[in-house]
Amino acid sequence: MKKLVLLGGGHAHVEVLRQFGLRPVPDVELTLISPDRLTPYSGMLPGLVAGHYGFNDAHIDLEPLARFAGARLVQASAKALNAARRNVTLDDGSTLDYDVVSIDIGSTPPLQGIAGAAEHTLPVKPVKEFLATWETFVTRVRAGEVRSLAMVGGGAAGVEVLLAMQHRLTQTPLPYALHFLLITDTPQLLTQHAPGVRATLTRSLARKNVTVHCATRIARVEAKTLVAESGARIAADAIFLATGAAAPQWLATSGLDVNDKKFININKYLQSTNHAEVFAVGDCATIANKVYPKSGVYAVRQGPPLAENLRRFLCGESLIDYTPQPRTLALISTGEAHAIASWGALSFHGNWVWRWKDQIDRKFMGKYRPPWRSP
Ligand SMILES: Cc1cc2nc3c(=O)[nH]c(=O)nc-3n(C[C@H](O)[C@H](O)[C@H](O)COP(=O)(O)OP(=O)(O)OC[C@H]3O[C@@H](n4cnc5c(N)ncnc54)[C@H](O)[C@@H]3O)c2cc1C
Structure with a gap:
């Protein structure tokens, strides 16, 4: 029996589980x-x-999926990987040997660059921690403990989550005005999107009285205060963070080849560039010399070729190429049941775009809910 370990239940690994359930690989x-x-x-x-979905709508249950794939689910976090010895150390101190490992563990916002961020901000990732505090936060707002809320990060995640929070918090009339702020170090919001997307979003933010600070790099966070590099101080009762993606720290000491930002370097087969038996996908990995954003769309698209290459590698067959698509469709929600579509230089928006996004998302989730039928 060959030991295949899937590290992390990210967007690509759910597809690997589904594929291994549909077409089991013998002796694995x-x-x-x-x-x-x-x-x-x-x-x-x-x-x-925003309150449009319940918890289960937005989560995939790994237990039935793992059972379908014939996989053992170990509920633990990896805290180290030794590529030379081919083992993974878990947070309970135990180690697990592998013949082949695939890593899909995502990323976290980079806290190191902002002094005080770990103590005084709430990052939107890990999602579990963020969601665990969100409902308590809603109660605090309703109790009048929070009057202003700042999001640091002007990419799609920061903007979407801020507008979603505003939508939810303003569904119940509050006896005071709640102030929302959006802060980014870039000259404008959503720099990776077309001017039409930015224009629609800017109008939406203005209509919703969100104060936007562009070109404002936050150097330090103190209790209820953001301090910009320029020395400007911005007050906010609660500070959230969506400032991009940093690599999980232990990857750098795993013996795997990593890039300057400590993400795992992979080749076109989604394989570590220095350990052929290690595959890595999603936010935690980058194809050497390719430029593409850290986004769920890429992690999802890597699922089928990853499943195929794991199967082929285990069977000693030649691997297939994966090429990241040059552009992707982004559907950016704006709090209420409304969204903006961004496709290259094109953009359009409306409630129908939100319904379209909703259909795509529900279809995706449907693939990972039982029953599954083998062909
Ligand atoms: C608020 C927000 C909204 C976003 N919206 C979109 C969007 O609309 N479209 C889009 O394309 N992208 C979006 N993104 C980006 C997207 O979240 C990521 O690019 C995507 O989740 C990456 O997928 P992944 O499979 O690499 O990792 P993840 O989805 O993060 O999954 C990683 C998994 O690994 C597990 N894990 C982590 N560490 C360990 C460990 N040490 N050991 C074992 N398991 C571990 C985690 O629990 C998790 O289950 C958004 C991001 C945020 C923060």
């Missing part, structure tokens, strides 16, 4: 390591925060 002992049985789907996270 499959193990999935995930700290949580329920793994969040990022596309529905803003809708969950």
Whole structure:
């Protein structure tokens, strides 16, 4: 029996589990390591925060999926990997040997660059921690403990989550005005999107009285205060953070080849560039010399070729190429049941765009709910 370990229940690994259930690979002992049985789907996270979805709508249950794939689900977090010895150390101190490992453990916002961020901000990732505090936060707002809320990060995640929070918090009339702020170090919001997307979003933010600070790099966070590099101080009772993606720290000491930002370097087969028996996908990995954003769309698209290459590698067959698509469709929700579509230079928006996004997201989630039927 060959030991295949799937590390993390990310967007690509759910597809690997489904594929291995549909077409089992003989003589393979499959193990999935995930700290949580329920793994969040990022596309529905803003809708969950806004109150359009319930918790189960936006989470995939890994237990039935693992059972279908014939995998053992180990509920734990990896805290180290030794590529030379081919083993993974879990947070309970135990180690697990592998013949082949696939890593899909996502990313976290980079806290190191902002002094005081770890103590005084709430990052939107890990999603589990963010959601665990969100409902308590809603209660605090309703009790009048929070009057202003700032989001640091002007990319799609920061904007969507801020507008979702505003939508949810303003559904119940409050006896005072709640002030929302959006802060980014870039000259404008959503720099990776077309001017039409930015224009629609800017109008929406203005209509909703969100104060936007562009070109404002936050150097330090103190209790209820953001301090910009320029020395400007911005007060906010609660500070959230969605400032991009940083690599899980232990990857750098795993012996795997990593890039300058400590993400795992992979080749076109989604394989570590220095350990052929290690595959890595999603936010935690980058194809050497390719530029593409850290986004769930890429992690999802990597699922089928990853499943195919794991199967082929285990069977000693030649691997297939994966090429990241040059552009992707982004559907950015704006709090209420409304969204903006961004496709290259094109953009359009409306309630129908939100319904379209909702259909795509529900279809995606449907693939990972039982029953599954083998062909
Ligand atoms: C608020 C928000 C909204 C977003 N919206 C979108 C969107 O609409 N569209 C889009 O394309 N992208 C979106 N993104 C980006 C998207 O979340 C990520 O790019 C995507 O989740 C990456 O998928 P992944 O499979 O790499 O990792 P993840 O989805 O993060 O999954 C990683 C999994 O690994 C587990 N894990 C983590 N560490 C360990 C460990 N040490 N050991 C074992 N398991 C571990 C985690 O519990 C998790 O289940 C959004 C991000 C945020 C923060």
